[in-house]
Amino acid sequence: MQDQSAIDAIEAAAVPLSGVADTDAIVEAIGDARIVLLGEASHGSHEFYRARMEISKRLIRDKGFAAIAVECDWPDALSVSRYVQGRGDATSPEAAMSCYERFPRWMWRNHDVLDLVRWLHEHNAGIPALERRVGFFGLDLYSLRRSMDSVVRYLSRVDPPAAERARLRYSCFDHLAEDPQRYGYATTFGMKPDCEAEVMRQLMGISANIERYEKVDGVAGFDEAFYAQQNARVAQNAETYYRAMFEGRHESWNVRDTHMMDTLDALRQHLSRRSGEAAPKVVVWAHNSHIGDARATEMGDGGEINLGQLARERHGENQTFLLGFTTHDGSVTAASDWDMPAERKAVRPSREDSYENLMHRCRHAHAFFLPMRGNAPLLAQLSPRRLERAIGVVYLPESERLSHYFHCDLGRQFDAIVHIDHTRAVKPLDAPAEMLHEEMPETYPTGI
16 A cells, blocks of 8 residues: 555656657756756666766756766776867777776767767867867776876876876886776785875875966866876875775775765866856766765665765755666666676566566656655655665676665655666677677667
8 A cells, every 4th residue: 555655646746758858857857956967777778878868968958068977987088078079189989989998898888878979079069169168077086097197198298307206106006006906905904005195295296286287288288287187186086995995895985986076076166267157067977876865875874975965965955956767677788797798688677665666566657757856745655765776887686686776765865766667788889799689669769
């Protein structure tokens, strides 16, 4: 009976969607929010990528959003950002995306992101002012070696003596920067002194000279100085992250999500200085586990914070909008373990005691938008907590309850959700042949 009351409340509030391009109700609900965070229930579902792309296009065209910031490494995304803004060496979207080399490549090297990159490039081509072109930026911190190399390359061009100092400071890592988990292990257990002071000194050094660097080569030089400073910040926080990995999950998770929020704030400040707009609007793509407010989940109960929580705390609920995505079943691109090949895996039907199953049992289950913020009757029916599924880059259906479900209060976790009952695996650009022949419905790629 309790489930039926919740289903009735969902059906009363839900807005049926005809396809991933059916974004009117979503954009209207977003309203005047300046930071829009778009989640995903897995890192390998085609419909989530396409829906986020369509929403982002509307926000850029109709509401003046200045950038897309995503859950990937800063230097990798910069290759794409330079291309879509008409800069850099890449001559095609495929070339711009070739920087995605490490696991999980399919998360950003896939056909849906390729379409987004093409669209951004075409959109920006119609904007004469470089400072008004929309960028594509990474929020993550795994790129210790690549970020250090990027700092040295930049300084070699604008300040050779500073480049030599950077090389000396970063040499502290020696060969361990190629495998930063080994670095974290060695420093945590006393087998090697840590490099915390050296990466801090390097960030302070580049920050102390940032105004001088910004004056090199106009708007492009202004951007490149910020990019280099951010790479130095990535190196500093990556060093902290890899040491924290061996102190406990909560510590490393919190370092990572705080870095993503700090990067988002630094990016918005930079865009403000570049364009003169007081509070630039940015759309964020990341997993539900980063986007949904951690305080409403068992993650938060255990001491973890996340990007969605920090965005609300720093900028207020009126300036932020947290949109989650859920699904009942289908297929997903994922690996069976870290650094293993991508596979197309069947997604098990959602558990009966989960939020996804509640959505599945609604008459609009095919696909719908569910605005929750301020709807007291609906929020009451969505409490107490239920299970929610989270599939990352690894999917283990045989241990799904333990590996992929957690308890949450959905109505406090997100401002709204998009439920797509049946979702399909995203197609990697370099997919093996067996992943390329899944039959697509006639409405692909715009239908759900």
